[in-house]
Amino acid sequence: MSVLIETTAGNITLDLFVESQPLPCFNFLKLCKLNYYFFTPFHTIDKDFSVHCGNPNYPNPPNIISSSIIEDTQFQDQSLSPYLLAPKSTIKPTLGTFSFVKSIHENQQVFDSRFIITLSDSFDDSLENQVIPFGQIIEGFTVLETINNTPIESIELKRPLRDIRITYIHILHDPFPDPNNFHPYPLEPSEFQLSTMRFPELSKTTKDINSDNNNEYNALTLELVGDLPHYSIKPSPETLFVAKLNPITTSESLEIVFGRFGNVKNVNIILEPKTKKSLCYGFVEYNEQHEAESAYRKLSKGCVIDGRKLHIDFSQSVR
The missing domain is CATH 2.40.100.10 (Cyclophilin-like)
Structure with a gap:
């Protein structure tokens, strides 16, 4: 993986x-x-x-x-x-x-x-x-x-x-060192990317769109993408992404471990839609941002559950 x-x-x-x-x-x-x-x-x-x-x-x-x-x-x-x-x-x-x-x-x-x-x-x-x-x-x-x-x-x-x-x-795994002067690009769609979005159900409304309401159109486009409930919403700072789980690991197990660092609001292990088997990754959501930060600081250096060392990061999804 x-x-x-x-x-x-x-x-x-x-x-x-x-x-x-x-x-x-x-x-x-x-x-x-x-x-x-x-x-x-x-x-x-x-x-x-x-x-x-x-x-x-x-x-x-x-x-x-x-x-x-x-x-x-x-x-x-x-x-x-x-x-x-x-x-x-x-x-x-x-x-x-x-x-x-x-x-x-x-x-x-x-x-x-x-x-x-x-x-x-x-x-x-x-x-x-x-x-x-x-x-x-x-x-x-x-x-x-x-x-x-x-x-x-x-x-x-x-x-x-x-x-x-x-x-x-x-x-989840990168064995290669980063080059010098290596800085990530911002996570924002470009104007060109937004202008080339393909949604057939918008065909009637897009003809009426003018330069005065481009922002509204961009917002609507991003909402339809399905990953952003609203174009101004950012990923939740209270949610951690957890990967490399053992297939036998349950949401209850994660809640016990991550609950040591704050009030866990929700634990969601992602399942394969057809077989309902664990895809070995999920999300842990806290009530407060400082609780998620505390858990990340303590667990990202080495957390083992059911014999597997987990990969832990802040979630970039807003779903």
Whole structure:
């Protein structure tokens, strides 16, 4: 378990191939840590085959240099030589495989932030030389089902009628040191991202929108995304995100441990919708912010429940 990706269609847990594919994993993890993928849409759905993601400014093409950590000159003081010697991947994409898309820049094959996710086990062998697999979904296949079954605008464009976007990425394991001068971007959708949101049910009202009520439209757009009840609401400072739980761990167990630091208002372990089994992460909400801060200070350094060392962070979700 390396990252947990929150989307407007549900959560995806991704295991990265950090040992066999260190360079693309380094690139992906640092882009995640920069919040580069915030509000990035899934697009170009090829049903039962693949879906594209990783370009936050889609449908505009990305700048290859600015969207790749390993190509960005401001991070060149970070030595990447240990990761450049990785053997050529022999991994064949299957259902739920994340793969960077290779492109040509200055007569060299490179990859930037863009990746594809395979939607079935049937992957065209002729494409293997055009992608670099770097991770595999271990939980969240229902999200892929939702994406795969999203109606598209046309066969030619393969654009979904309604957006599914990345809202946050929790990094659960990062074995690579950060480059120097490394500062995350703010978690705010750009004006371009808001202007390209795709909600067919707004088609009648958007025609009447003018420059005087853009703020109201932006608010409505974010509310419809489903992750923000209101555009001005921020993530709750009283809520902790807890991951790497043992499948047998219960909400009652978490409440006993976290209740030592204040009044626990709510404990929610996330379950797989179909099987009702624990997805091994959840949220603990306190009545007061200082209680959550106290629990984070004490438990984030090392908390073991049912034989598992937990990953604890402040929640970025507002759901």
